[in-house]
Every structure is written in structure tokens, then in C-alpha cells.
Amino acid sequence: MNYLSPSILAADFCKLGEQINETRNAGAQYIHIDVMDGVFVPSISFGMPIVSSVRPSTDAFLDVHMMVIQPERYVEEFAKCGADSITIHVEACDCIEETLQKIKALGVKAGISLNPATPVSEVLPYMNMVDMVLVMTVNPGFGGQKYIPECTDKIREVRAYINEHNLDVDLEIDGGVNLDNLQMNLDAGANVIVAGSAVFNGNITEKTKAFLQIMQEEN
Numbered sequence: 001m002n003y004l005s006p007s008i009l010a011a012d013f014c015k016l017g018e019q020i021n022e023t024r025n026a027g028a029q030y031i032h033i034d035v036m037d038g039v040f041v042p043s044i045s046f047g048m049p050i051v052s053s054v055r056p057s058t059d060a061f062l063d064v065h066m067m068v069i070q071p072e073r074y075v076e077e078f079a080k081c082g083a084d085s086i087t088i089h090v091e092a093c094d095c096i097e098e099t100l101q102k103i104k105a106l107g108v109k110a111g112i113s114l115n116p117a118t119p120v121s122e123v124l125p126y127m128n129m130v131d132m133v134l135v136m137t138v139n140p141g142f143g144g145q146k147y148i149p150e151c152t153d154k155i156r157e158v159r160a161y162i163n164e165h166n167l168d169v170d171l172e173i174d175g176g177v178n179l180d181n182l183q184m185n186l187d188a189g190a191n192v193i194v195a196g197s198a199v200f201n202g203n204i205t206e207k208t209k210a211f212l213q214i215m216q217e218e219n
């Protein structure tokens with residue numbers, strides 16, 4: 001099953017609820033929430049208050065992407081605020097196993113993410129503990145960047161591993177995904193598609209539907 005996860009980093013925060021509803025009404029199943037700490041990545045975005053405000057206003061699956069060092073400090077609070085999944089970075093945490101277990105114990109789905117420069121081998125030890133692997137297709141920190149073509153092979157590599165080991169793990173991609181490169185990424189094996197600027201810049205309903213049309217042909 002394929003899922004679209006519009007990234008609200010590209011939304012207009014004065015119209016956040018309205019814009020989330022627009023993607024949801026057009027069929028998007030997830031909402032991607034980019035938490036940046038200004039240390040793991042150069043920029044700062046937002047945190048728990050956004051998750052707790054968004055939670056009661058939508059039934060979309062809240063997909064929290066923590067670009068934060070030592071994410072174990074905050075997973076409990078994000079779970080309380082209503083996250084449905086929490087994804088941590090393999091580069092940002094010294095106690096990955098414990099943190100993933102903590103996330104699961106909170107009743108939340110757990111994801112592990114890797115940056116473009118990080119080899120796939122770094123996340124393989126955790127594949128049995130996660131619900132999702134997030135392959136970054138840009139260097140995290142900003143929306144609106146260009147897709148890094150070298151990442152497509154990493155998507156294939158993760159997909160091959162999931163299939164070979166018969167794992168019930170989703171494969172998410174994030175960064176620079178648009179209507180022109182979507183099919184190539186689906187073919188490589190991605191099934192959760194994050195898109196920020198490609199959904200929120202322009203007509204949100206039309207953009208969401210255009211993504212979903214391509215993605216649903218695959219299901």
C-alpha cells in the first residue's frame with residue numbers, strides 16, 4: 001500500500017488546519033511533521049505544540065520526523081501530543097535500540113532514518129525493530145531542495161532487504177520528491193512518499209490528487 005505524507009514545513013502556518021484538511025480531503029493519508037533542533041540540522045522548525053494543535057483537527061496519520069540530537073529526550077512528549085509514528089535519525093542517537101523500544105512501548109510506530117551520506121548498512125541492525133525506514137533524498141534541514149539522484153540506489157537496497165527478509169516495514173522517502181520523479185521512486189521501492197513544496201506550493205487539492213493518482217496505479 002502506498003501512502004502520501006504531505007510535509008507541513010511547506011504549509012502556510014496561518015492556514016495550517018485548513019491546508020491539512022485540504023490534503024486530507026483530496027485523499028492524503030498521512031501528515032509529515034518535521035521537527036528540527038538547529039543542532040542536528042542547521043535550521044529550527046517547530047515542536048510539540050504543533051503536534052498537539054494538529055492532533056484534534058485531523059484523523060490523518062501523524063508522521064513525526066525528528067531531526068533532533070538525542071531524540072530519546074522527547075519521544076514520550078511527542079507520543080503524548082498525539083504522534084502516530086516517530087522517526088529518529090541513526091546519526092543522532094547513541095541508544096537507538098532503547099529509543100525504538102521506548103517509542104513502541106508508548107504505543108507509537110517507530111521509524112529509523114538515514115541521511116544521504118549514511119550507508120544503508122547503518123540501519124540494517126534495526127530493521128527488526130522498526131515499522132518504517134526513512135531514506136532521506138536531500139540533506140535534511142530545509143524544504144524545497146533538489147532530489148539527490150544517488151539516493152535512488154539506497155531506496156532499492158532497502159527495498160531488497162525488506163523483501164528478502166519478508167519484513168512488515170514501510171519505506172519512506174523525503175526530500176525533493178515531485179510529480180516528475182515520483183514514478184522512479186515508486187519503482188525503486190518507496191511506499192510512503194513525503195512531499196512538501198510539491199504539494200503545498202500551488203493548488204493543494206490538485207497537487208495532492210495528482211500524486212495519489214500515480215501512487216494508486218501501483219496499489
Ligand code: DX5
Nearest residue numbers: 007140141143144176196197
Ligand atoms: C527536509 C525535511 C523534509 C522537507 C521536504 O529536511 O525533512 O520533510 O519538508 O520538503 P520538499 O518536499 O519541499 O523537499
Ligand code: ZN
Nearest residue numbers: 032034065174
Ligand atoms: Zn521530513
